[in-house]
Each structure stands twice: as C-alpha cells, then as structure tokens.
Amino acid sequence: MTDLSLSVLDLVPVRTGQTSGDAVAASVSLAQRADALGFTRYWLAEHHNMPSVASTAPAVLLGLLAGRTRRIRLGSGGVMLPNHSPFVVAEQFAALEAAAPGRIDLGIGRAPGSDPVITALLRSSGPTSDVDRFPEHVRDIEALLAPEGAGLQLASGEQYTVRATPAAAGAPEVWLLGSSDYSAVLAAKLGLPYVFANHFSGHGVERALDAYRSQFTPNERYPRPRTLLTANVVAADTREEAEAQALPQLQHMARLRTGVPLTALDTVEEAAAARMTEPQQELIASMRPRWFIGEAGDVAGRLADFAARFAVDEVMVSPSAAASAADPIDAAPARERTLELLAARLPQRSLVAA
DSSP: OTTOEEEEEEOOBOBTTOOHHHHHHHHHHHHHHHHHHTOSEEEEOOOOSOTTBOOSOHHHHHHHHHTTOSSSEEEEEEEEGGGSOHHHHHHHHHHHHHHSTTOEEEEEEOSOSSOHHHHHHHHHSSOOOOGGGHHHHHHHHHHHHSTTOEEEEOTTSOEEEEOSSTTOSOOOEEEEEESSHHHHHHHHHHTOOEEEOTTTOOSSHHHHHHHHHHHOOOOSSOSSOOEEEEEEEEEESSHHHHHHHHHHHHHHHHHHHTTOOOOSBOOHHHHHHOOOOHHHHHHHHHHGGGSEEEEHHHHHHHHHHHHHHTTOSEEEEEEOOOOOTTSOTTOOHHHHHHHHHHHHHSOOSOSSOO
16 A cells, blocks of 8 residues: 555635635645645646635646645646636746746646536636647647747748747646546547546546556657546544545535535534435435545555556545534644545655656
C-alpha cells in the first residue's frame, strides 16, 4: 500500500452559515494540510451557480494556493474548455507555472460544468471554445504553453508567433479528464495523461482505461500511459462517525439528481434530521457502495485494492466529510481528518510529484 500516491480534488464546498470567503479559507487550510502530509496534487474543480460550490474560477484560486503551499502540485480538475478561450486558458496557466515552477497541472474537461442558462452566460461575453473543436483546442493550448510558442499563418502569408507567456522556463502538465470513452481515446491519440472521473460516474472505468492504454501514442514527454482515478472518500475514527459525515453530501447528490432546488450543504446534524423521498433514498443506496466511507484502516485498504484492480498508482480523493454545527465556520476539520487518517495508513512515498 505504500506504493499508492494520493492526491486531492476540491470543489470548495459551502455549508450552512458559510460565506464564500469562509469556504475558500477552509479550502486553503485543507490544501496546506495536504501539502504538509505529502499528498501529490491538489486540484480544484470548475462549477458555476451552485449554492454549495465556491470553486467557480480554478485559475484564480490556484494562484492563491500557490502562495500558501510549499511543494504540492496544484491544478484544475478541470477547466471546462468550452467555457473559455483556449488562449486565455494558456495564458492563465503559463502565469501560474511561472509563479510556481514545476508545480502546475492543467486538467481539461469537455463538459460545460453547469446548466444551459449558465453555459449561455459564460459564452455570451466573448469568444469561447467550440465544443466540436475540442481536440484542436487542446493541441493549441499545448503549443501555446511551450517555450517556443505556436506559429500562426496570417492571410498575408506572414508567420506570426504566439506565446502564452513571454519567456517560459517550463510548461504545466496537461491532463484530459472524462467519464466516457471519448476522453480516453482522445487522451491516447494526443499522448496525454488521463483522469477518469470515477467520483462522478463510477461506471465504465475498465473500458475507458483499456481504450486509453491500448491506443496510447508515446511521445517525448509522455513515453507511456499515465492515469489516475478519482474517488469520493470519508474516513473517520469510527465507521459511525464516517457514515454521519458522508450523509449530507449523499443527500445533496440525491436532491440534485431528482431536480430539487439546491441549497448550501447541510451540516451533519441537519442531514440526520432531513426527510428524503423514496426515490432519493434509492439513489443514495445506489451511490453509497461506490463511495469509500468508514474507519480509516478499512478505507485505506479499499483504496489500495481499488488502485490495484485498475492498475493505477495514484488515486485522487474528493474528501466529502461534512462539518458539524459546532465546527469553526472557516475550517473543515472532518475533511482534514480524512486526509490525516489516509496519510497515516498510506504513507506518501515522495514529496515531489512524479
């Protein structure tokens, strides 16, 4: 089990009574704890207009974390490329790489990360990325991030060089994210590392990884396939405590999938008192087996078995433990405790990402 690297995926959850500032402060503390414990990466998701999620602008928050952490890799999990101009994304992550050399990952996804109304708003203020040109725009970003930049052929016939930053000394690692065969096959074709969003889907892992590995195109930077999997995780000192801490997020997901208007994330006490409909209870029962919930030793063992089953040496955990009403408003003690317990049972092998 000591061969398993652990990373963190954070949505910057907002719970009852918190402001966005409180939620960001809690995530800064969580990132610092992950850094001190030897976790490999700390990635921020991109979601929009959700009462329980403050991770709306990964590049901005990553800049904050770069100044508050020491050695952990920082990245997006991911930037939803159709919402953005590829050139702007390249500029943002080139700037992050300049500020934290050798520590930046650019995870790119193809989904919108929100509902159709927000998607329209994101794309109404200027040029963004055509989803049908996703593969082309991923290649463009890679070229723009390279120190030599990308060459454009102007209508006049002149060659015009574009760089994401004037004098790059390195480039972020680019990863493709997905929960389907499409992203797996594209990552293989482009010769890029690949992340399967198991925390979101939980289905089709083996098929996607097989497609990625069997079709991977080796290249100078990535001579072999590189994969990691995500997982929803709640570890506590007792199983009962873990189950109570997992319930608010499970209920939240059930409400989302049954079309109930969302609110901030419930506390442990609010979730214990909540009444769920029968369809919501069935959804929770179907999701629960795919989560890693329990006493620390059991969760660590299951994570190691999970990684071995799919032949990956890195798992990115989404620490999903909810807060209690008495917890500090600007901290997430239960989420930090999940990381502490996992690190104690799955000691991290290196303070620098591979």
